[in-house]
Amino acid sequence: MVDIIVLIKQMPDLEQVKIDSNTREPMIKNVPKTVEILSEHAVEEAVRLKEKYKGKVTAILLGNEQSSAIMKKAFAIGADEGIIIDGYEEHNPANTARILASKIKEIKHDLVILGNQSADSITGLIPGMLSGILNEPLLGNAGKIEVTETTVKVTRILEEDNIEIESPLPSIVSISQEINEPRLPPVMQIMAAGRKPIKTEKIAPVVSKAVTLVSNKAPRSERKKLIFEDMDKGIPEVVKVLKEGMK
Amino acid sequence: MKFLVFSENLGSLSQMITYLREKGEVIGVGLEKSSSEASNFGASKLYSIKGDILSDSVAKLLEELFKKEGVDNIFLSSSILGREAAGILSVALGAGIVPEINEISFDGSKAKTKRFYLGGKTVLEEESQAKIFTVSPGISDAIKSDKKSEIFSIEAPQSKIKIVSRQSKKAEGSNIENAKIIVCIGRGLGKKEGIESVKPLVEAVHGEIAGSRPVCLDYQWLGEDRQIGLSGKKVRPAIYVGVGVSGQIQHIAGMRGSKIVIAINKDKTAPIFEEADYGLVGDLYQIIPKIVEKLS
Ligand SMILES: Cc1cc2nc3c(=O)[nH]c(=O)nc-3n(C[C@H](O)[C@H](O)[C@H](O)COP(=O)(O)OP(=O)(O)OC[C@H]3O[C@@H](n4cnc5c(N)ncnc54)[C@H](O)[C@@H]3O)c2cc1C
Ligand SMILES: Nc1ncnc2c1ncn2[C@@H]1O[C@H](COP(=O)(O)O)[C@@H](O)[C@H]1O
Numbered sequence: 001m002v003d004i005i006v007l008i009k010q011m012p013d014l015e016q017v018k019i020d021s022n023t024r025e026p027m028i029k030n031v032p033k034t035v036e037i038l039s040e041h042a043v044e045e046a047v048r049l050k051e052k053y054k055g056k057v058t059a060i061l062l063g064n065e066q067s068s069a070i071m072k073k074a075f076a077i078g079a080d081e082g083i084i085i086d087g088y089e090e091h092n093p094a095n096t097a098r099i100l101a102s103k104i105k106e107i108k109h110d111l112v113i114l115g116n117q118s119a120d121s122i123t124g125l126i127p128g129m130l131s132g133i134l135n136e137p138l139l140g141n142a143g144k145i146e147v148t149e150t151t152v153k154v155t156r157i158l159e160e161d162n163i164e165i166e167s168p169l170p171s172i173v174s175i176s177q178e179i180n181e182p183r184l185p186p187v188m189q190i191m192a193a194g195r196k197p198i199k200t201e202k203i204a205p206v207v208s209k210a211v212t213l214v215s216n217k218a219p220r221s222e223r224k225k226l227i228f229e230d231m232d233k234g235i236p237e238v239v240k241v242l243k244e245g246m247k
Numbered sequence: 248m249k250f251l252v253f254s255e256n257l258g259s260l261s262q263m264i265t266y267l268r269e270k271g272e273v274i275g276v277g278l279e280k281s282s283s284e285a286s287n288f289g290a291s292k293l294y295s296i297k298g299d300i301l302s303d304s305v306a307k308l309l310e311e312l313f314k315k316e317g318v319d320n321i322f323l324s325s326s327i328l329g330r331e332a333a334g335i336l337s338v339a340l341g342a343g344i345v346p347e348i349n350e351i352s353f354d355g356s357k358a359k360t361k362r363f364y365l366g367g368k369t370v371l372e373e374e375s376q377a378k379i380f381t382v383s384p385g386i387s388d389a390i391k392s393d394k395k396s397e398i399f400s401i402e403a404p405q406s407k408i409k410i411v412s413r414q415s416k417k418a419e420g421s422n423i424e425n426a427k428i429i430v431c432i433g434r435g436l437g438k439k440e441g442i443e444s445v446k447p448l449v450e451a452v453h454g455e456i457a458g459s460r461p462v463c464l465d466y467q468w469l470g471e472d473r474q475i476g477l478s479g480k481k482v483r484p485a486i487y488v489g490v491g492v493s494g495q496i497q498h499i500a501g502m503r504g505s506k507i508v509i510a511i512n513k514d515k516t517a518p519i520f521e522e523a524d525y526g527l528v529g530d531l532y533q534i535i536p537k538i539v540e541k542l543s
Contacts, residue, residue: 014366014496026369091364091371094337094344117330120366122477123346124325124381128302128334137407138302138335141327153411158327159256159472164411165301174331177478178464210343214372216364223508227526229515231534234527238509239541241525242452245428245486245507 002055002147002169005109006046006079007100008039010063010070011120024217035070038115040077042175044182045145046113047078053147056080058107062088062099068198075193076185082196087203091121095208097129104134109170111152116141116174127174137167141176248353250274251312252290253332254324255300257281258424261389263322263382264288268392270353274316275396276309282398289392294401301406302331308403310339319356325381333381343377349386367477367500385424385481385504421455421473428454429484431475431502432468434461435491435512435531439468445490448535451542457482459492476501490531494519511535 012031020027035043046057059079061067064086071082085103089095104112112134117124131138143162144155153166157176185193228234248271254260260277261284267273268289275290282295294312305328309321321336323329325347337344350361357374362383364371423429430449432442442456449456456469463474475482477497483504490511492498499522502508510523511531520526527534 012365014368017365017368019368026365091373093334093346097334097338116327117478121364122366124330125334125337125344125346128306128331128336129338130334131303131331132306132335132338138331139408140302140331156327161416162414164413166409166411167407211345211373211375211377214359214374216369216371218369219503221522223522224524225520225526226524227515227520227528229528231527231529231537234525235534235537235541238525238527239538241507241509242428242486242488242538242542246452 002049002053002110003108004046004049004055004057005104005107005112006043006057006059006074007112007114007126008043008059008061008070008074009036009115009118010034010061010067011036011118014120019218024220026216026218033066033070035073036115037119038117038175038177040073040182041177041180042113042115043074043077043079044180045175048180049111049145049147050078055110058083058109060085060100060103062096064088068200071198072190072193072196075196076190077183082198084198084200085203086200087205089205089208091211091213092208093121093123093125093129094210095206097126097133099203100126101130101133104130111147111170112136112172114172114174116176127172131172134172136170136172138172138174139165139167140174142173143176143179145173145175145179248272248320249316249318251276251309251316251318251321253277253305253309253322253329254326255328256324256326257285258389259324259326259382259384260285261288262385262387263324264290265390265392266387267322271319274312274318276312279400286396286398287391288389288396289394290396293396293398295398297400297402299410300328300403301408301410302328303335303408304403304406305332306335306339308401309336313340319378320358321379323379323381325383330381333379337379340378342379343375344379344381345373345375345377346381347383348380349383351380363500367496383481385483388483416471421457421470423455423457423473423475423480423482426455426482426484428452428486428488429457429475429482429505430454430488430490431457431459431492432462432490433459433492435493436462436468437491439466441532442468444532444535447539448488451539452486454488459498489519489523490535492519493517494522
């Protein structure tokens with residue numbers, strides 16, 4: 001038996017985010033939300049562990065009032081319970097970690113599973129912060145997870161090598177994208193997921209002044225953009241540049 | 248100002264020391280195997296860690312050094328280990344943190360930083376009183392200094408986590424971060440044997456071959472240590488040549504620092520052309536032999 005908490009995040013569908021050509025700012029407002037990529041792998045892994053060892057999967061999402069579609073996706077994959085905390089504040093990982101940790105503390109668990117670095121904000125700080133706040137060991141960037149009665153063993157994928165590491169339960173495990181291929185749930189399961197109740201809790205937004213946002217703009221590309229369709233012109237140009245660069 | 252700088256990776260450590268030495272005194276922390284090389288980049292001191300390290304023990308070590316050395320800020324490379332240790336450390340010190348920066352300047356104790364956001368589509372400019380920063384690889388070129396660092400051997404505190412075994416990776420020991428010219432192949436090659444058609448170009452320019460994520464990870468046409476991008480290596484060669492690479496944002500995140508970008512792609516609307524100085528629209532199998540011929 002393993003009781004697992006899985007953390008899922010929502011993000012704007014990045015492919016649909018366009019840049020305003022005047023302000024260079026991203027046009028986020030009407031972009032649909034999807035499940036953050038690593039979070040989807042995290043839910044898949046939590047459900048696979050439950051299928052293997054029995055137990056329960058509780059999904060927690062710190063988001064807003066539009067997050068229920070994302071939670072339904074977690075249900076369709078196989079999460080048993082879902083809690084949405086309404087009150088996400090962007091660009092503030094410390095706050096995210098604090099709120100998630102206080103919820104996690106209320107729920108009995110053997111494992112907390114989450115992504116190692118989210119695809120939209122690319123901070124990668126939540127795993128370490130949770131480990132610090134909850135005082136549970138962090139087994140990070142798992143490519144494989146095995147559980148016994150009292151321990152969890154993980155293959156940690158590093159840049160240079162892979163290491164097998166182990167710690168007692170409860171522990172926090174962040175997963176790497178390669179750990180699994182998330183399933184495409186059958187229609188029946190998707191329909192059933194839609195009817196499942198979601199617990200929603202609203203929290204008062206905290207205005208943190210620790211970090212102030214100055215701007216969020218697409219970088220201006222200073223590339224020359226000399227694009228050739230005529231190879232008789234393009235190839236000599238490129239050859240010249242390459243020869244210059246080899247010096 | 249005084250900075251504590253940690254990386255388990257020699258390249259990142261020397262880049263960060265180079266970048267920060269103009270802004271204040273730098274104390275480096277790295278691994279024993281790379282400490283003699285890392286001592287050439289102008290840090291006043293270099294702590295050289297003996298033995299295995301895990302994120303909780305690195306966090307503890309940096310916490311101790313932070314107090315002992317009385318530094319203003321701590322910088323960790325944004326690697327798997329570095330990000331985890333930074334998160335743990337920020338909780339232990341109760342200190343503000345800004346992740347994944349690729350630029351920083353100080354106005355008094357206020358830090359002005361830039362980092363990529365939205366998967367790399369935009370840049371966030373922030374101001375903070377943060378004490379801890381994780382640093383995106385490739386923040387600067389690593390340039391040696393005349394000043395040698397004094398090396399101190401140190402042991403990291405015990406980790407709560409047990410290492411059971413270690414397997415080295417299917418890697419080719421490549422060093423694409425230091426290559427002057429990189430030829431990066433993408434899924435557009437169509438088949439593994441396609442590499443044979445690209446190799447003459449790599450040789451002609453005395454470059455290194457690298458790949459997009461599908462090429463290195465999904466198809467394993469190249470070793471994983473040759474992957475460029477958000478979840479791979481961040482490179483800044485003098486010339487990057489992308490062949491059959493579409494230029495998705497997660498790939499661009501790894502090659503944006505290249506001085507000159509050349510792209511070969513048969514689709515004239517491929518996003519890589521937005522990030523290219525020179526673009527050739529056409530079939531790579533026809534174009535590459537012609538370039539090679541003209542180079543020799
Ligand atoms: C969290 C996350 C992290 C990621 N990290 C990375 C990363 O680190 N690195 C990375 O690269 N990707 C990464 N990706 C994947 C990325 O989104 C793209 O899927 C990937 O970069 C596409 O690789 P590609 O350009 O090789 O393939 P494709 O997108 O399939 O492009 C192939 C291109 O080849 C062209 N082509 C085809 N045939 C020919 C021909 N004969 N001659 C010339 N051109 C031809 C096509 O027009 C096309 O543009 C990540 C994705 C996610 C979600
Ligand atoms: N708002 C959130 N709600 C729930 N889980 C989150 C949230 N933000 C981050 N996470 C989890 O933490 C992982 C790493 O995110 P990050 O550290 O922000 O890059 C994600 O893949 C999620 O699993």
